[in-house]
């Protein structure tokens with residue numbers, strides 16, 4: 001299980017995002033344009049993982065389903081590196097980035113930031129440090145996110161966690177989160193829930209069909225939920241040993 005496709009590095013280094021006719025290129029050309037320039041990758045932007053033996057776990061679920069909370073427990077118990085796509089975007093938003101204003105507006109509206117920005121931030125972060133076990137939280141949020149990542153890295157996640165939570169519970173949790181997030185208000189939450197259903201559920205279905213999805217009932221105490229998560233990672237550790 002702790003394996004990585006051997007084609008990853010090769011794909012990352014040789015893939016030309018602007019190459020005519022490539023699937024990824026087609027995906028990126030669906031993006032809207034910013035300041036007259038297409039939001040797309042160029043070869044120089046593509047960063048490769050240092051090693052080929054990385055473990056990649058995607059962590060999915062609606063807003064407030066408890067992804068970040070459970071990721072902290074997984075980090076503590078199984079030593080993964082936690083990369084939250086939302087956190088990376090918020091960090092980019094307050095930096096000098098040319099995409100700052102676009103990210104702010106997109107998050108405020110509960111929409112999805114183009115993959116060219118998000119995948120680049122994730123891959124950049126994967127370069128730092130020696131930990132090769134990644135929890136990628138809140139990504140992929142759309143089929144377009146998924147296809148971009150899989151084409152750029154030439155690989156699929158080892159497995160995917162889905163925190164399945166009723167809407168009412170998610171709304172309650174987000175409204176009492178109190179972390180000053182610009183999207184933690186009822187109007188944006190309603191939009192995020194619609195986007196989750198329209199764009200993220202198809203990704204979840206995709207990984208279920210691929211046999212990579214672990215559905216977690218996200219209702220209960222944090223401890224109760226972690227007891228469903230634990231065996232997924234414990235089994236993977238055993239396979240690796």
Ligand SMILES: Nc1ncnc2c1ncn2[C@@H]1O[C@H](COP(=O)(O)OP(=O)(O)OP(=O)(O)O)[C@@H](O)[C@H]1O
Nearest residue numbers: 062063064065066067068069173176177220221222
């Ligand atoms: N099992 C739980 N029961 C009650 N509250 C919880 C539970 N798990 C997490 N919370 C709380 O719910 C809020 C949302 O949790 P968290 O930030 O982990 O969700 P998330 O899935 O990462 O959300 P988002 O996608 O908006 O980032 C937090 O305030 C957290 O403390």
Ligand SMILES: Nc1ccn([C@@H]2O[C@H](COP(=O)(O)O)[C@@H](O)[C@H]2O)c(=O)n1
Nearest residue numbers: 085086106107110111112113138139141
């Ligand atoms: N792959 C992603 C992940 C997030 N976003 C945007 O960030 C917002 C907050 O994300 P959280 O995971 O912290 O809830 C989200 O609503 C999106 O606007 C994104 O575009 N793409």
Ligand SMILES: [Mg+2]
Nearest residue numbers: 067068084086
């Ligand atoms: Mg979160």
